Amino acid sequence: MSATIREHILNCGGQIIHHKGFTATGLQEILQTAGVPKGSFYFYFKSKEEFGLALVDHYQDWFAEQVRPILKDENLPPLDRLAEFFLWFRRYFEREGFIKGCPIGNLVQELGDVNPAFREKLNASLDGLIRFITRLLQMAQDQGQLPAHLEPEATARFILSAWQGSLIRMKAAAGPEPLDTFQTMVFEILLV
Amino acid sequence: MSATIREHILNCGGQIIHHKGFTATGLQEILQTAGVPKGSFYFYFKSKEEFGLALVDHYQDWFAEQVRPILKDENLPPLDRLAEFFLWFRRYFEREGFIKGCPIGNLVQELGDVNPAFREKLNASLDGLIRFITRLLQMAQDQGQLPAHLEPEATARFILSAWQGSLIRMKAAAGPEPLDTFQTMVFEILLV
Numbered sequence: 001m002s003a004t005i006r007e008h009i010l011n012c013g014g015q016i017i018h019h020k021g022f023t024a025t026g027l028q029e030i031l032q033t034a035g036v037p038k039g040s041f042y043f044y045f046k047s048k049e050e051f052g053l054a055l056v057d058h059y060q061d062w063f064a065e066q067v068r069p070i071l072k073d074e075n076l077p078p079l080d081r082l083a084e085f086f087l088w089f090r091r092y093f094e095r096e097g098f099i100k101g102c103p104i105g106n107l108v109q110e111l112g113d114v115n116p117a118f119r120e121k122l123n124a125s126l127d128g129l130i131r132f133i134t135r136l137l138q139m140a141q142d143q144g145q146l147p148a149h150l151e152p153e154a155t156a157r158f159i160l161s162a163w164q165g166s167l168i169r170m171k172a173a174a175g176p177e178p179l180d181t182f183q184t185m186v187f188e189i190l191l192v
Numbered sequence: 193m194s195a196t197i198r199e200h201i202l203n204c205g206g207q208i209i210h211h212k213g214f215t216a217t218g219l220q221e222i223l224q225t226a227g228v229p230k231g232s233f234y235f236y237f238k239s240k241e242e243f244g245l246a247l248v249d250h251y252q253d254w255f256a257e258q259v260r261p262i263l264k265d266e267n268l269p270p271l272d273r274l275a276e277f278f279l280w281f282r283r284y285f286e287r288e289g290f291i292k293g294c295p296i297g298n299l300v301q302e303l304g305d306v307n308p309a310f311r312e313k314l315n316a317s318l319d320g321l322i323r324f325i326t327r328l329l330q331m332a333q334d335q336g337q338l339p340a341h342l343e344p345e346a347t348a349r350f351i352l353s354a355w356q357g358s359l360i361r362m363k364a365a366a367g368p369e370p371l372d373t374f375q376t377m378v379f380e381i382l383l384v
Contacts, residue, residue: 021302024215099305105360109301110213112363113291123364149381157361158377161370162350165357168297169349171304172315178353185350189341190382 006044009034010058013051018059018103021110022052049117052107056121059103060128066092071132078139079146083187086163090179093167098175101167130156137191146191159186198236201226202250205243210251210295213302214244241309244299248313251295252320258284263324270331271338275379278355282371285359290366293359322348329383338383351378 012034017025027048031038045051070076070084093100100106104125111118133156140146162182169178204226209217219240223230237243262268262276285292292298296317303310325348332338354374361370 019305021213021215023213024302024306101301101304105357106301108360108364109293109298110216112293112360112366113211114216119364119366123366126361126364154373154377157370157373158354161357161361161374162354163357164360165297165353165355168300168304168356168360169318169353172300172311172318174304174311174315178349181346181349182353185346 005036005040007058009036009041009044009051010055014055014058014062014103017052017055018100018106022107023110049115052111053117053121056104056107056118056125060125071136077145078136078143079187079191082133082136082140083183086179086183086186090176090183093170093179094176098170098173098179101171102164105164105167126160130160133159140191150191155190159190162186197228197232199250201228201233201236201243202247206247206250206254206295209244209247210292210298214299215302241307244303245309245313248296248299248310248317252317263328269337270328270335271379271383274325274328274332275375278371278375278378282368282375285362285371286368290362290368290371293363294356297356297359318352322352325351332383342383347382351382354378 009030013025013030016029016033027038027041030051031041034041041051045054067085067088070088071081073081073084076084104122107118108122108126112122113119130153134153137146137150137152137155141148141150141152146152162185166178166182170176201222205217205222208221208225219230219233222243223233226233233243237246259277259280262280263273265273265276268276296314299310300314300318304314305311322345326345329338329342329344329348333340333342333344338344354377358370358374362368
């Protein structure tokens with residue numbers, strides 16, 4: 001039960017912060033949306049910062065759960081799985097109206113320079129994504145499906161950068177062009 | 193004289209906001225750093241929002257001025273000029289300790305979804321960058337220095353995304369790897 005209330009607070013707060021940012025979101029707004037008293041919040045989180053750090057794990061767990069079936073789909077070649085992974089997010093952002101962007105990237109942008117605890121946790125989260133993309137590219141290369149001149153880890157780092165920046169441009173454009181350009185340039189040009 | 197005070201407020205406020213973000217920066221902090229009274233601020237800017245919108249132009253003018261000599265250097269082939277453009281920023285960020293990131297990208301991230309006036313102005317600013325990169329790529333292609341399968345505008349859009357995302361990853365890593373990976377992947381792989 002307590003895990004459920006904690007999750008509920010993370011869910012509600014996470015949605016507001018994904019949209020408005022960490023600093024701009026007041027504790028009161030989180031409490032109101034979650035419908036819990038202040039004491040309940042402080043039972044689970046020592047401070048707004050501790051809540052924010054827990055939110056990084058929460059976002060990560062959420063999207064790992066969403067995309068796990070795609071990534072484990074042995075019927076698809078590794079590069080198709082990677083393409084499907086990004087297309088899953090393309091559909092997610094289309095439903096949302098091409099706003100919000102990556103909750104991890106947003107927090108890096110907002111807090112990376114001013115809060116070392118956040119910076120390290122967010123960097124570890126991006127590193128996890130790089131490892132996952134590297135594994136799929138390595139698998140593709142082992143199966144002869146990736147050009148030999150592409151080094152899997154450097155390519156994975158570059159793809160993650162391109163994805164994060166595509167989400168910034170998506171927010172600026174309020175439309176799909178940056179995500180579609182990403183998909184074409186990565187899967188029809190770079191990895192071919 | 194009045195242009196100078198206005199510029200001075202934009203300079204001081206711009207540096208704080210580049211580091212801390214727009215919402216987290218109080219008007220009082222801007223006034224203190226600039227050493228001007230509130231009345232002086234409101235003489236030039238109707239509101240903090242109007243100040244923020246003027247800041248987008250200010251950032252843009254600042255970096256156009258910094259990199260103009262590189263871009264106009266007719267002694268360099270267009271792709272070398274583009275590489276130099278990004279290396280100029282690599283050196284800038286090295287001096288700064290690999291923090292802050294792109295002031296335009298930061299504002300998109302923070303305000304794009306919640307303030308339409310900012311979103312449109314920031315999007316126009318990114319579009320200007322895309323046009324400039326497109327022109328250099330088009331020039332390179334006309335001179336036979338760009339692979340024929342690369343469409344200049346789509347490639348420019350993708351490069352700008354990759355750059356914006358590299359700056360996010362730079363902030364998370366607090367180091368140069370993302371910028372170096374960008375430079376290698378763009379100029380030794382993608383555009384070759």
